[in-house]
Structures are given as C-alpha cells and as structure tokens.
Amino acid sequence: MAMDKPVCLIETESDGKLCVQQSALQILLKIEQPVVVVAVVGLYRTGKSYLMNQLAGKQTGFALGSTIESKTKGIWMWCVPHPIEKETTLVLLDTEGLGDVDKGDSKHDANIFCLAVLLSSTLVYNSQGTINNNAIEELHYVTELTDCIKVKSSNKNVDESIEFVSFFPSFIWAVRDFTLELEIDGKDATENEYLEFALKLKHGTGNNVTKYNLPRECIQKFFPSRTCFTFPFPTAPKNVSRLESLNTADLEPDFLKVTDRFCKFVFQESQTKTLKEGYTVTGRVLGNLAKTYVDTISSGSVPCLENAVIAMATIENEAAVKEGLEVYKSGMEKLKNSFPLELKDVSSEHQQLSNLATQTFMKRSFRDTDGTYLNSLKENINNLFEGYLSLNEQSSKSKCEDLLSSLTAQITENLKQGLYTKPGGYKLFCKDLEDIVEKYNIQAAKEVKAEEVLEEFMKQKSVESKAILQADKNLTEKEKKIKEEQEKAALLNQEIKAKEEKQRQLEEKMEAERRSNEERMIQMKQKMDEEMKLQRLEAERAMESKLREQAALLEKGFKDKADMMTREMDEFRRQRAEAESNRAKEFAVMIENSNKRHEETMAILLQQHREQMQAIQGSSGCRIM
Template identity: 35%
Template structure:
C-alpha cells in the first residue's frame, strides 16, 4: 500500500471562516493518497477544556493547546499517523473547535461542526468537566442536534430495509471523558465503574411526573439512540494550580500518578478498541473513499438532507465496483498472457479456470448497492470474453513469429541446396526427403512454439510439395533415360544384399494402391521407435541415426503418430504406444489402424464422443490409396499376463479390418534362447512371428545377422502385400467399412 504522508503537525480539514464551513482541498489531497483503512477519532467539547492534550497523547504531539482564553482550534483539524496498534491501518485524529466561544455567538455553527465530526468518525470523544450531570448531558444533546435529526431521517428513509451492518456509517462510538473529576464513583453507596456511572447518568428519570422530567428523559433517550455504543473515562486533576496551556510541557513524574494512569488507560482503549470507520453496506473507509465523501458529509449537515449522502455512496460504490472489475480483468489478462499454451483446447481450459478466479476475486470485493451482483457478473463475463479473444489473437501472432523464425533457421541449408540444384541428381529425392525429415524432427524438439506450431509446420511442408514433385519428376526422367539397373532375382532370402535390393526397388503393381503403410503397434517402451530406426538403417545404409526418438525401458516417448518414408513406396508408421490396451485407449488405437488419425499429429486417448464423430466424418470424405499392414512390436523380456486377452482381440480385429494377418516382431530377444513367448503368439494363429534385436544409439555396430533378421521381416511384409493385391480389394468399400466400424465403436468405448 501507499505510504502514509509524514505529518508532524495537524492540517486544517474543514475550514470555518465566518461560520461557513468548507473542505480544505490540500487536506483532501492528503487523504486521496491514503489507500489503507482508516480509524477516525474526533474530539468535541467546550473550548479551553483540554481536548488537544488528549489528542497529543494519542499522536505524540502536534496539536496546539493554546495560551489564551480564546478558542484556539477553528473548524476541524486533522493529523494522520500510522496506527500504533493496527498494522496497515491509518489513524486519523480530528480536533474540533471548542463550543461556547463567546466571540462566535453562533450555536448553529457549533452544532454543524460537531455533527460533522460525529458523522465522519469511528469514535467521538466528548470532553467535559467535573461530572456527568444534567447540564453536561443537555450540552451534548444540543451540540449534536443536527446529527440527531439526520440520524432519525436516515432511519426512516431506510425503513425495514436496513440490514445488519448497513447503518454502521451512522453509528459512532461515544467515549465520554470527564476531566477534573472529584466525585466518588458510587451509586447509592455502591462502588461502580466509569461505564456504569455513564449508563446511570443516561437512564430515564423515574417516575415521570412533570414536563421538565419528560424533557430530560427525551434528551437522554435521544443520546442513547444516537450513540448505542458508549464508553466512559474519568480523570483526576493532573496537578493543583496547573496552567492547562503548559500541560504538555510538564514531565509525567510531576503529574498526579492517578491522572497519568487514567490517561494511559484512555489511550490504550482508543488505540486498541476503536474499529475502522465503516461506510454503508459494511465497506471499510480508506483515505481515498473518505476524501470522496467529505463534501457530501458537509452538505448533509448543511442541508440536513441524508439523501445527499445516499447518492454519494451510490456513486462511490459504482466507482469502487468498476475499479474491482478493472482489476479482475487486469489479473485475468496478466495470467492468460503468461501462459505458454500449445493448443486452443488447452487455452480454453485455462480460460475457464482463470475466468472463475476473476469472478471469485470480484465477489470478495463487491460492494452491495442498487446494481446487483448478477448484473456486474454478466458485465464481467462479457469483458473477459473480449479480453480472451484479444489474448488468443496475441498468442497466435506471437506463436506465428516464433515458429516462422524457427523454420527459417532450420531450413537455411535446405534452401541453399535447392538454390544450387543439389537435389536434381540421382538419389536426390531420397536426400531431399531425409533433409526434410531432419527439419521436421528438429522443429518438433523446439520448446515453447505455441498454438500455431502445427499450422506453421504444415504451411512449410505444403511449400515443399511443388519442389518435391519437381525433384521426383526430374529423377524419374533421369531414370527413364538412364540404363536400367539390374535387379537381382531373389534366389537366397538369407542374403542381406538381395533383400536390400529387393526392398529398395520394390514397386507396387498397377492399381489403386500407391503406398504401403507398415503400421507399428505395441506397448510403450517395447521398441517401436527403435525398430523404425533399425529398418531405416538396414535398408538405406549410411550412418545410424535416431530418427524416431529412441525410448527407454521405463516407457515410450512417442505421443503422436509419426510416419517415416522407407522408400518411395513404403512408409513405416510409429503409432502411439499403448499403456494398457484397454477400453480407455482402444478406440484411438483402431483409429490409427484405420488411418483415420493424420500422420504427424498428437494422439489423445480421451477424445469426447463429439470429437471422435467429427474426426471420422472428416476423414471419411478423403480418398485413400494406402494398403495397411498391421505389425505388433512386443518385448521378449515381457511376459504375456493380463493383457493376453486384449492382445488376442486386437490382432483378430486388425486382421478383419486390413485383410492381412498381423506380423509379430519380438524385440530385445538377444538374451532369450528359446522363446515361449513366440509359441504363445503362434498358438493365437499368428503365422509371422520374428525374434530380432534392434539397433540402438548405444549399440549400432552393423552386424550381418541383425541386418538379415530386420530385412527378412520387411521382405515378408512385402510378400504379404503381393498376396493381398491378388484379392483385388475395393479401397473405397474397405474405407467405408473402417469408418462405419469406428462410428459404431465411438460411443461404446469408455473414456
């Protein structure tokens, strides 16, 4: 909070020149800069009665005691200090001009000033002398006449609508300070406290027999009604023959000990027990709010019209609630702008949570008045929706800038090679595709790309399609004009060289199929990504690279469906690994199998029914030219336990959907001499079961046996495809069957 201004001396708050009170603008500015809650204590009473002394004891000095019989304090003077007992609060002390100044001769002016002090205060100290007698009671009643009238009028105006706390702004604590008290605190010979003494003095005089006693009772009843909370302190003479003007200069050791103790008790009570100033509806008064109401307080006592204050409260509440709305919107915008979201779905989730936080924060600070909380909530929601659109637009623009910068950086070498026609040579298409895939992988590894990451990547890939087509066309023309390479006939399937040449030169027969998708499925961490790397290494040779992102035995890393081009006709697909292969994952697994999920997109296990149906509807309209081969990757070091039933069901369904018997590749089989696991798969009716050892980053020394085993799997897959071609499958019918299957299963599989 803003620091409290340093005030060594009081400043005039309400000027009273010529009996025309007005607000001092300099003091008002001081209050406007105080954002802390206020405890406002004022003191009233006859002039030259020592009011300023008590305020000096509360504030460590600064109020003038005067040195003549003339009233020294004109109007209302204010001193602001940090509250000694309440942290983060400000204590406002108000010293009013004394009543009964013969030079003024204007009782109405006294009444106005004193009523104003009572109206503004958390507690008002009434300073009188000698005793609480009928004269002292009558003087208090007289000097606060305007306040009494306003209080009664406010109660009638509010009627039955007044709720607990709503009229706190009209109720000040009365602290009656009786100076130079010489009586004994006794009632009918019984010792009493100062509070009991006060209450007894304000009780009705009974029995009522005369007009005079009736009038006295009316006065007492009015005071009790105006000040429902009351406290009394009595003070002995501080010192005999003491000049009050020099009281502050006398050491406490020379004052009467009882007077010193009474003064300490008084100060302790004021500082400890007087609450913060409350406004209408229970709102705590801060310096800025108090300054806002100053002129209204003054106008109320001038015009004796409480409606002035009601209107001022209403305007202030509208302003305060508006500020709270602005603050809630600012907090929302700051939190939303700081989020690094990756998708619109994630953005919407964060928006809902942040919107709820903003609403709850506003509700805590909302001030009740004529405009309902629901109306404010509706306005706040509308403003947050506008801000949401602005933040989303900023997220998109920021993400576009970052992603485009990343693409520009990564494709610089590719652009240079294209410019120098380095891909327009024999084998240039393969090199181009490898370079493109390297860019894709490096791009995906970059963090904090934002919501447009996939969009920018697809635009980049689309920009390469014409170039790739030109390179492909040039390579085909070169192949046509160049001597046909001699393709060895497969005479020995154990010969890695023949296997490699066969796979590299394999061409799909004329027909609807243009590409083979070798679909890899399996549990996370069982070696799918390593099998992809091993196939690329075995078929293409060269240096070993971790294209697919090799995982560990603790679990897989692939969360999307990635495609890797093995040859011009063969793409190997690393689908997202299972966690359980149960009903929570089953639909997404079949969606990958049926080629419903686009390549190189994130795979989520928990799509809603609507999202699943939308995906199927969208993909059903697309044409296909892919022949799908299902391959299950399973670690030889894992036994088949509870998942056996689910695996059997998956393999059976995969065969029905693709018309091809699934292939089983058992990885990590180096230490397994005799695989009982292989026998279990054979017992399921699987005919193509292979035990292999993948190449790894930590173990990629090219070995003949490893190469042959991996190439054999690929060769047998192509052989199965050749057999499948003979069935003359109708691709569109098959795709319709897939989409129908996914539609039926979309709602039945648990989420």
C-alpha cells in the same frame, strides 16, 4: 502511515462552508489498512486537543491554545500506527469547538457534530465540571441527528433512528476538572454508574419532562456502548494555559492516572470503523466517505447512509476491477517472456491468475449485487487472455517458420544448383522433404502453430514438387499421376491435422473457461455468505442493545416506553428479515445472470467448434456425427 503532526482534513472556509483538504485526502487514500477512528467533540476551550495528543503518544500536536479563542477550526486529522492492533491505523479527529461565540452558527456546529458521528468508530464527548442538566442540554446536537442523518434515500418522514444503533460509534463522556465525590444516594459509584444516573429519565408527560428526557433518550437510544471518565484538575489553574509544555512532574498524579486509563481503554475497546452492513473501512474508504459527506452537506442536502454506501461501493468496485486486472496482467506479462509455450501451459497460468484476480477483486469489492463489476473483470480478463494467446501463437509461428527456414537451407541450395532437375531428382527431392518434415515434427512437436505452419510450408513446396515431378524423365506419365494424387492426399491430410489441432485447442479453451466460471461461482457464494454474516452480526448487536435498553426502562418503571421499544424491535426484525431476503434474491439473480453470460460465451465457443468440425468434414469428404 505515520504522520509527524496533524493536518486539516475538513476546513471551515470564510463563508462557513466545509471543504475537504486535498492534501489530507491524499494521505487517507494511501492507507490500505483498516482504521480505528476516534473523534473528540465538545464545547470550545474544554481541553479536547490534549486528550487527542495523548492518544497519539505525543505531548504536542493538536493545537491546545491558551486564550478564550477556539484554536481548532473544522476537523483536524492525525494518523498513527495503532499501538495495539497490528496492521491497523489509528485515525484521530479533533473537531472545531462547539458553541464558539465568535462563530454563532448552531447549524455549523450541528454539521461538525454530525460528521464526527458519521466518520468515527469511537466518539469522545468532552465537557467540564459535572454531568448535570446544563451539560446534557449543551449536548443538544444529539437530538438533532435524526434531522442531520438519513439511513435510506427512499424513506421520507419516517423515523429511522432505530437503525442508528447499527452503525453509530461507541460513546465516551470525558468530564474534565471534576471535583465531586463519586457517590449516588450516599453510596460509592463508578464513573459509568455516575453517567447512567445522569441519563436517568423522569416520569411524566409534561413539556418540561419531555424536554428533560429527550437528549437523555437520544444518547441511550443512539449510543449503546457508553463509558465515562472523570478527570480531576490537571495542575494549578495558573498553569492550565500552558498544559502542553508542562513536564509530567508538574501534572497531578490522579490526572495522569485517569489519562492513562482513558488511553488504554480507547486502544483496547475502540472497534475498527465499519460501514452499515458491516463492511470494514480502510483509510482510503474513510477519505472517500469524508468527501462524500462534506460535499452532501455543502450542497444543502442531508447525508444519507445508503447513498454513501452506494457511492463507496461504486468507487471500491471500480478499483477492485482494476486491481484484479493488474494482478492478472502482471502475471501474464511475466509468462509472456517465456513465449512460445504449449497451450495447456498458457491456459493453466491463465486459470490460476484468473482465480487470483477474482480473489483480489473479492477482497475489495462489496455490494456488487448484480455481478456487474465481477462480469466486467471476467470480460476484461477474457479479452486479455485472447490477446496473450495471439501473442503466443505469433511467437510460435515465428519459431516454427525459423525452424523450417533453417531445416530447408540445404534443399534450397540444391534447388539453386539444379540437383533435382536431373532424372531421379523427384525421388531425391521427396526424400529430402520427408527428412525435413520428420525433423520438424520432432523439434516443433509442442508448438501451438506447428501443424498450421507445416500445412502452409507443404502448400508452398507442392509447387516446386510439381515442377520437379513433371521434369523427371525417369517416371512414366502414369507414375506421375499416381505421385500427384499422393501429394494431394498428403496435403489434405496435413490440412485435416491442422484443423483438428485448432479444434483441440478450442476445446481446451472451453474447458479453461468452464473451470474459471466454477471458481467464480464458488468465490461469489463465499462473498455473499461473508456479507450476510456481517449483516446478521450487525443486526444482533443492535438487537442486544435494544433489549438492554428495554430491560432498563422496565426496571425503572417506564412500561409505555418499553412497550414502544417492543414495537420498534418488531419492526426492526421485520426490516432485517426483508433485507436478508432481498439480498438472497439479489444473489440468486446475480448467479443466474452470471450463468447466463457464461452460457453465452460457451455458445460462441461451441459455434466456433461446430464451424471447425464442418471444415474438417468438408476437407476429409466424410461426415462426422
């Protein structure tokens, strides 16, 4: 999905409320690819939009503005093909400038900042001048994130910020109009060293020290991946207001170099957006996330990661069922054009399409912890299968009836002409009937309704046969009785054959269901292993980040804070182990429930099997153990 220009994704309405724009939402809902989401935040009039335009590979697009007014209202979106990653969409989010004096609403700014954090995989904070205490204090929104974001719906008055590192975006601080030398204690420093130096904590316990340390601690704690870029002035001050209209030759070479380095870094290092627990976000999921978060904020509530994941799981799992069914129906509709077919051919195609539908479902579904949606897919597929079997049987029945109609054309004509009412007519009738049955059995040998239609045909012809038998003067009464008994035996034999064929077909259906269930179990296990692997990787990344921060604290002499982090990490490990254990238990229950439902289905089929066997026993007059 490539857009010619940005559109407003989240609008700030006249009353200050946020609202997702339907036109932008529809764009996202059509994007099936994974997305890398880069959001820029910062004070208004600091040149945020210029960086977004450069990432889009365009000179213009996001409004830059040339006055002291904030041009961007709400959050604007631009979706472009990722320049490096194939089959990936780059989503750029340009946010409303923070600290707009005309707006004067810090809560609104906090919501914009919060949404940028929740929606992005890379967060760019744009500021001017230097990273001094004032610049860090202007980023006070980071200290409010614990009040603006909840991880779990059940946790009340619990510090969940230790888990933020698991799903927060990587952090880039873009310092604009930077004029200082990159030196620390008289030695050359890199941009990242400059950032870490600015985030250095002070020793002490007073209020001023706590106030000084708080935003720095939050940045270090919440954003494990931190990078800094320092941009020199782009051009002469008089030209800054028309930056988007300037030619490359009018811009400072050093500014262009940093801009190029910044863009390459974002393209190479920004990760695909994931939900908590490692689920890959597509454009469609991003759109639903934006809607969920904005609706939550507009209602006066706090966005909750757990609730958002549950909401996304519901949306995605319902869609996954529909997609799986569409795959199955599409394949069976093509097969329907070839009806009638042997049952084994229909069952085989059903088996393959059922597996394919399950695979399609598994690709999109997540957190189907109790197997509700997978079971829904299974039941819908089984219902559809029964429908297609019925259509195949109807088609087979029509073909068999048409075949018999064609084969009996001559015998019908003979009846009209009274050919069988003469002496010896019964023998001639039986011979013609035997020829018809022989030809029918050859031509209808593979039809699922062959035996049943033949049974009905023989019942109908038995009436004519009796009349012809009684009228045949060449036969004695004794011979007629013998012939009657032979006809009854033949009818009974055909009835048994028809019921045995039904039994065979039922057994074939049972075998198809058994194989389908085995395949579902295999795919469920693979899905569970995949989700568990993602959760472990997420936990490992979070723990690595915590260990790096702890090592830095110890190196700088903050033993108390390092000890506190040890306790936090122990609690984090405990929670993760508990979550993994619960997930394993949930999966075990899901398997148990799935097996139970399978057993119930098989029990129904077995009951049908027994009833048919009893019917065969009753017809044959013998007992089958």
